[in-house]
Amino acid sequence: MARVHLSGIGKTYPDGTSAVTGLDLDIAEGEFLVLVGPSGCGKTTALRMVAGLEEISSGTLTIGDRVVNRTPARDRDVAMVFQSYALYPHLSVRDNIAFGLQLRKLPKREIKQRVEDAAETLGLTEHLDRRPRNLSGGQRQRVAMGRAIVRQPQAFLMDEPLSNLDAKLRVQMRAEISRLQRDLAVTTVYVTHDQVEAMTLGDRVAVLKKGVLQQVAPPQELYDHPANLFVAGFIGSPAMNLLQGRLEADGSAARVELGGQSLAVPAALMAERPRLREYLGREVALGIRPEDMEDAELGTGDQDTLLTSTTDLVEALGPELLVHFQLPAPPVVTEDTKELARDAGAEGIDAAAPYSDVIARFSPRSRTGTGQPLRVRVDTGHLYFFDPATGDGIWGEPASATQQKEGTHA
Amino acid sequence: MSAQVEPAESAEHTRSAAAGNEGAPHRSLAARLVARVGSGAVQVLLILIALFWMVPTLGLLFSSLRSPQDNASSGWWTVFTEPAQLTLRNYAVLLDNPDFVSSFGNTVLITVPSTAIIVVVASLAAYAFAWLEFPGRDWLFLGVVGLLVVPIQVALVPISSLYGGTPLYGSIPAVVLFHVGFGLPFGIFLLRNFFAAIPRDLLEAARMDGGRELTIFRRVILPLGGPAIASLGIFQFLWVWNDLLVALVFAAEASQPMTVALQSEMRQFGANIDVISAGAFLSMVVPLLVFFAFQRYFVQGVMAGAVK
Structure with a gap:
C-alpha cells in the first residue's frame, strides 16, 4: 500500500x-x-x-x-x-x-x-x-x-x-x-x-x-x-440540461430569462455564490438537473419557479418518468458541450436553434402524456450557472479554486 | 487431448454446447438424418481417399519385403495372395552394408541439429521481431522476408567457394550450416506472424507480474506458440531429411546422407528395386514417426479464454 x-x-x-x-x-x-x-x-x-x-x-x-x-x-x-x-x-x-x-x-x-x-x-x-x-x-x-x-x-x-x-x-x-x-x-x-x-x-x-x-x-x-x-454535463444521467439564459437583478434575488419565460433565483443562492452578481444583466449558461424538475400538477409552488412547454415524449422507467420537452432558449455551445455531444454520439449542436431539448425526471404519479401541455416546477435552489465563454462554473470562489483544492489534498 | 479433460470440464462443455444450440432454429428429424448421413458419407469418402493415398506407401513397404526375383516377376500386390513371399532379407542386406548404415547416421546428424538450431534461433528472433522495440526492427524484418525469395541454387556456387578455403568443406557442419541459413528466413517469418497474433495484453500482464523478456518468452510465448513451433519443426525436419541437392553439393563421401547413398545405389531401370525400396522405406519411416509424435501439438483454439 x-x-x-x-x-x-x-x-x-x-x-x-x-x-x-x-x-x-x-x-x-x-x-x-x-x-x-x-x-x-x-x-x-x-x-x-x-x-x-x-x-x-x-x-x-x-x-x-x-x-x-x-x-x-x-x-x-x-x-x-x-x-x-x-x-x-x-x-x-x-x-x-x-x-x-x-x-x-x-x-x-x-x-x-x-x-x-x-x-x-x-x-x-x-x-x-x-x-x-x-x-x-x-x-x-x-x-x-x-x-x-x-x-x-x-x-x-x-x-x-x-x-x-x-x-x-x-x-x-x-x-x-x-x-x-x-x-x-x-x-x-x-x-x-x-x-x-x-x-x-x-x-x-x-x-x-x-x-x-x-x-x-x-x-x-x-x-x-x-x-x-464539461464535468456538469458528464456526471449525471440523464445529463444536466444546459440552456442559454440571461441573468437579471430582482432586488436581493435575481431571475434568469429563458426566451419568453423566467425563473426566480432565490436570494439565498445569490448570497451563497457572490460571483453571480458579476453576471447580472449578462448571458449565462444555466444548468438544470433532470431530477430538480417535477410535474407542477403534483404539488404547489411559486409561479416564478414554473416553466411551461408541451410534452414531446414520456419514457416510463417504473420508479420515474423521463419527460422530454423543449424550452424556448438556445442551447449552450462551447467547446465543452461540443465534446459532450460527440461523446453522446450526436452530430453536433445547432447554435442557431431557438429551442433546446430538455429532459426532466418526474415522479411516476405524473399524468403527462405526449402532446399535452406541460407545467414544470423547477427546484430553483439547485440551479447551476456557468460562464458562457469559458464554461467555468460560477461559484463563490475564484475560478481556479478546484486546482488549488487538488493541490492541498492529502 | 479431449480424452484428458476432467469430468467437470466436459460437463461444462456439454452445457455450453446446449446453450449454443438454443439460439438455432429447431431442426426436424429428417433434417437431422440428412445431416447425419451427409457427415457419414463425407467420412467414408475421406477414409477412401486416405487409403488411396496410402497405396504407394504400402507398395513400397511390400516391395521392400519381397525378394529381387519376386519383384522382377510380379507386382507387389501378389503378397496378398502369397504371403509366403514376405522376407526381411533386403533389410538384412541393407544393414550389412556399412556405407548405408553410416549414411543413415549422417542423415540424423545433419537433420537433428539443423532442425533444432532453426527452431531455437527462429523462435527467439521471431519474438524479438514481434514484441521487442529496437531501432531498425521493421527494416530488418523486411530484409528477412526478402531472403524468402532467394532460390537455393544461386547460393550453391558462392557458398562452395566460401567453404573452399576452410576445413568445413565436405563436412557435416557445412551441410547443417547451409540448411540453417536457408531455413531461418521462413522460420522467422512463420513464427513472427504467429507470435504477433498473441494478444498484447497477455505479454503486458506477464510484464506486470514481474516477468523479464526471457521469462515471458519461455513461460508465455513458447507454450502459446506450440502449434506454430511444432509445424516449423516438422516441416524443417522433413525438408532437411529429404534433401538431396544440398547434400550432393556440400557433403563429401564420408558425410553423405541417406538420400545421396540411395541415389548412388540406384541401378539402371531400377534393377535393384529390392535394396532401393528397403532403403527408401527406412528413410521415410523416421519423418513419419516425427510427424505422429508432434501432431498432438496441432491443437485448435489454444488461445481460447485468454482475452474476453
Whole structure:
C-alpha cells in the first residue's frame, strides 16, 4: 500500500499528438481513485503510464517514496487488471493466479497458501484447476482480480475491468470490487467511461477531457459543484440540461430569462455564490438537473419557479418518468458541450436553434402524456450557472479554486 | 487431448454446447438424418481417399519385403495372395552394408541439429521481431522476408567457394550450416506472424507480474506458440531429411546422407528395386514417426479464454 503521486505527467507520441497533458494527481494510501472521461480522453494512457507499460514523456511519477519514471513495469510492484482480463490460456486458474508469485520465487508453500486465500475471497476455490476457456465471463474477471490481489502490491490499477460483463453481472462485480478494495485497503486507480461506476466506486473521481484534468473531487461534490460545463454535463444521467439564459437583478434575488419565460433565483443562492452578481444583466449558461424538475400538477409552488412547454415524449422507467420537452432558449455551445455531444454520439449542436431539448425526471404519479401541455416546477435552489465563454462554473470562489483544492489534498 | 479433460470440464462443455444450440432454429428429424448421413458419407469418402493415398506407401513397404526375383516377376500386390513371399532379407542386406548404415547416421546428424538450431534461433528472433522495440526492427524484418525469395541454387556456387578455403568443406557442419541459413528466413517469418497474433495484453500482464523478456518468452510465448513451433519443426525436419541437392553439393563421401547413398545405389531401370525400396522405406519411416509424435501439438483454439 502506498501513495501514488502524479506530478505534471504528460504523454506525447512521436508524431506530436499529446494524449495526456500536465496531469497532477495525489492518490492517498488506500484511496480508490477513479479516472473517468469519454473515450479517447487519455485515461487509459494515464493508467498505463502509472503501470509502466507506456513511457512517461514528462512529469514525475512517485509510488510510495520512489520516483519510478524509469522503473520497468515488473519492478514497480503494482498489479493491473486488464479490460480483456489477459488470462494465460495455457495455465489453470491456480497457475494464473500464482504466476506473479512464481516469478518472484516465493516458497511453494506460501504460494499455495496465498492462492488459496485469494480464491477463497473471490469464490474461485472450486474452479482452481480449470482453464480460463472453461470459465464464464464473471469467473474470468474474478481470476483477473485474483491475480492482482494475490501479489499484495503497492497499488491496483484497473482498466475498465467490468466493461466486458453484461449489465447484471456488472452491478454485482462492482459491489464486489468495492468491498474487496475496502477490505484490502490497497491504493487503487480505476479507469472507466461509465459514470455510474465512477460515482459508486470512487473515494474521489478525476474527470479527464482530451488529456487534461477537469476536476478531481469526491463523487457527491462533483455532482453538486461541477467545476465547468464539461464535468456538469458528464456526471449525471440523464445529463444536466444546459440552456442559454440571461441573468437579471430582482432586488436581493435575481431571475434568469429563458426566451419568453423566467425563473426566480432565490436570494439565498445569490448570497451563497457572490460571483453571480458579476453576471447580472449578462448571458449565462444555466444548468438544470433532470431530477430538480417535477410535474407542477403534483404539488404547489411559486409561479416564478414554473416553466411551461408541451410534452414531446414520456419514457416510463417504473420508479420515474423521463419527460422530454423543449424550452424556448438556445442551447449552450462551447467547446465543452461540443465534446459532450460527440461523446453522446450526436452530430453536433445547432447554435442557431431557438429551442433546446430538455429532459426532466418526474415522479411516476405524473399524468403527462405526449402532446399535452406541460407545467414544470423547477427546484430553483439547485440551479447551476456557468460562464458562457469559458464554461467555468460560477461559484463563490475564484475560478481556479478546484486546482488549488487538488493541490492541498492529502 | 479431449480424452484428458476432467469430468467437470466436459460437463461444462456439454452445457455450453446446449446453450449454443438454443439460439438455432429447431431442426426436424429428417433434417437431422440428412445431416447425419451427409457427415457419414463425407467420412467414408475421406477414409477412401486416405487409403488411396496410402497405396504407394504400402507398395513400397511390400516391395521392400519381397525378394529381387519376386519383384522382377510380379507386382507387389501378389503378397496378398502369397504371403509366403514376405522376407526381411533386403533389410538384412541393407544393414550389412556399412556405407548405408553410416549414411543413415549422417542423415540424423545433419537433420537433428539443423532442425533444432532453426527452431531455437527462429523462435527467439521471431519474438524479438514481434514484441521487442529496437531501432531498425521493421527494416530488418523486411530484409528477412526478402531472403524468402532467394532460390537455393544461386547460393550453391558462392557458398562452395566460401567453404573452399576452410576445413568445413565436405563436412557435416557445412551441410547443417547451409540448411540453417536457408531455413531461418521462413522460420522467422512463420513464427513472427504467429507470435504477433498473441494478444498484447497477455505479454503486458506477464510484464506486470514481474516477468523479464526471457521469462515471458519461455513461460508465455513458447507454450502459446506450440502449434506454430511444432509445424516449423516438422516441416524443417522433413525438408532437411529429404534433401538431396544440398547434400550432393556440400557433403563429401564420408558425410553423405541417406538420400545421396540411395541415389548412388540406384541401378539402371531400377534393377535393384529390392535394396532401393528397403532403403527408401527406412528413410521415410523416421519423418513419419516425427510427424505422429508432434501432431498432438496441432491443437485448435489454444488461445481460447485468454482475452474476453
